[in-house]
Amino acid sequence: MTQELGLIELIVGASALVQAVMLILVLASLSSWFLIIQRVMLMRRADDELLVFEEQFWSGIDLAQLYREGNQAVTEGQLPTGVESLFRAGFKEFSRLSQQADMDADAILEGSRRAMRVALMRETDRIEQHLPFLASVGSTSPYIGLLGTVWGIMHSFRGLANATQATLATVAPGISEALIATAMGLFAAIPAVLAYNRLAARSDVLLNRYETFLDEFSGILQRQTYALKANQSQRP
Amino acid sequence: MSVDRLLFAGLPATLTLLLHGGLLLMLVVRWSGANEVVAAAPAIQPIQATLVQAETLKPKPKPKPKKTPKPKPAPAPVPAVESKPQPTEVTQPAPAAAPELDAEQLAALTREELETLVDADIMTTGAGEPSLRDVVAATIQAAVINRWTRPPSARNGMVAVLAIQLVPTGEVVGVGVLQSSGDTAFDRSAMTAVNRVGRFPEVAKLDDPTFEANFRRFQLIFKPEDLRY
Numbered sequence: 384m385t386q387e388l389g390l391i392e393l394i395v396g397a398s399a400l401v402q403a404v405m406l407i408l409v410l411a412s413l414s415s416w417f418l419i420i421q422r423v424m425l426m427r428r429a430d431d432e433l434l435v436f437e438e439q440f441w442s443g444i445d446l447a448q449l450y451r452e453g454n455q456a457v458t459e460g461q462l463p464t465g466v467e468s469l470f471r472a473g474f475k476e477f478s479r480l481s482q483q484a485d486m487d488a489d490a491i492l493e494g495s496r497r498a499m500r501v502a503l504m505r506e507t508d509r510i511e512q513h514l515p516f517l518a519s520v521g522s523t524s525p526y527i528g529l530l531g532t533v534w535g536i537m538h539s540f541r542g543l544a545n546a547t548q549a550t551l552a553t554v555a556p557g558i559s560e561a562l563i564a565t566a567m568g569l570f571a572a573i574p575a576v577l578a579y580n581r582l583a584a585r586s587d588v589l590l591n592r593y594e595t596f597l598d599e600f601s602g603i604l605q606r607q608t609y610a611l612k613a614n615q616s617q618r619p
Numbered sequence: 620m621s622v623d624r625l626l627f628a629g630l631p632a633t634l635t636l637l638l639h640g641g642l643l644l645m646l647v648v649r650w651s652g653a654n655e656v657v658a659a660a661p662a663i664q665p666i667q668a669t670l671v672q673a674e675t676l677k678p679k680p681k682p683k684p685k686k687t688p689k690p691k692p693a694p695a696p697v698p699a700v701e702s703k704p705q706p707t708e709v710t711q712p713a714p715a716a717a718p719e720l721d722a723e724q725l726a727a728l729t730r731e732e733l734e735t736l737v738d739a740d741i742m743t744t745g746a747g748e749p750s751l752r753d754v755v756a757a758t759i760q761a762a763v764i765n766r767w768t769r770p771p772s773a774r775n776g777m778v779a780v781l782a783i784q785l786v787p788t789g790e791v792v793g794v795g796v797l798q799s800s801g802d803t804a805f806d807r808s809a810m811t812a813v814n815r816v817g818r819f820p821e822v823a824k825l826d827d828p829t830f831e832a833n834f835r836r837f838q839l840i841f842k843p844e845d846l847r848y
Contacts, residue, residue, distance in 0.1 A: 420631035
């Protein structure tokens with residue numbers, strides 16, 4: 384009487400739609416965990432890079448030298464990421480514009496700020512990439528799992544209608560099998576929601592720090608631009 | 620760059636697969652243990668559920684007329700074997716009318732006549748299905764009474780309630796004393812009567828829902844009310 388109900392037997396015995404639901408949920412769970420781990424690694428690296436770069440930046444190093452150091456890495460094929468890309472974009476634009484004699488200070492400043500804004504946008508995209516996927520896994524996979532469960536229970540009750548002797552044992556396997564879908568949905572959803580909230584908060588903090596750096600760097604550039612222009616106006 | 624890409628794709632992929640594989644393995648390995656618990660719980664549940672739901676075999680009017688002729692010297696050497704009244708029939712006006720019959724008249728009636736009277740009541744008031752149920756109940760009652768020999772220690776007013784379990788073929792698979800009369804010999808005589816019958820062939824004719832609802836487990840009440848003392 385005690386029929387062995389293995390997990391594998393339950394999944395294999397499920398109806399096609401329930402199996403499809405389970406497959407979707409397994410894929411969702413796999414990809415969301417992949418993204419969670421990858422994003423956390425990326426976030427951690429961005430934090431480290433920011434710390435290292437800020438230390439270097441405020442150590443009193445000559446900005447042109449810092450830029451040149453970065454050049455070396457770029458020629459090696461490593462594209463600048465994080466706050467370094469902001470710095471490089473701003474400094475490049477600044478040096479390019481300040482070489483043109485007819486540029487006034489405000490235009491130079493505006494140009495370099497715009498270049499940094501563009502770089503910041505790009506960084507925002509890079510950091511927040513795939514986060515919406517986690518959000519949608521978190522919000523939809525319980526529903527997908529529920530659909531599988533409802534469908535499975537529906538079927539097991541339909542089977543019950545044809546059975547002459549209706550016992551709990553007739554429906555129990557079907558319901559058990561159907562409930563696996565909900566369990567899988569929740570299993571996929573809970574980490575995704577938690578990770579989404581955590582990663583969204585962290586990326587906000589990171590982007591705020593980028594913006595702070597952008598403003599600080601524009602302050603430095605402003606000082607330099609006005610000093611440069613003052614020199615130029617005195618000379619003729 | 621390629622090392623970087625490998626790190627940011629390979630490591631999460633490996634970790635993800637390891638996590639899911641480990642979880643699946645854990646579930647598959649521990650599944651059988653969890654299953655035993657799950658399997659044990661529903662096995663107990665139905666027993667308790669059906670026991671609580673006390674079953675009926677015979678409508679109320681029977682004991683009432685029997686009680687009235689009690690002081691008389693036993694019109695027939697027949698013990699009353701009945702069970703709790705079915706709620707639907709208690710509310711019916713027909714069984715209520717039965718006790719209104721003259722006590723003397725009732726006393727003169729034999730057991731079979733009473734039974735047909737009761738059955739007729741049910742026939743006129745109830746639907747076809749409950750009457751079949753009651754016919755089966757009556758035959759069970761008759762079969763048990765025929766094989767019941769009361770011990771000398773039996774007294775009027777003793778009540779023993781037996782819980783009887785049947786299988787769909789009518790075989791008795793379990794007899795137990797639900798409520799003792801206080802006299803072991805009396806309880807044992809009642810149990811012996813049921814065991815002697817052994818099988819109620821009429822039960823096999825019932826359809827499954829009726830059997831499950833009424834005769835899978837039911838109670839028989841043993842009352843010797845026709846004794847002189």
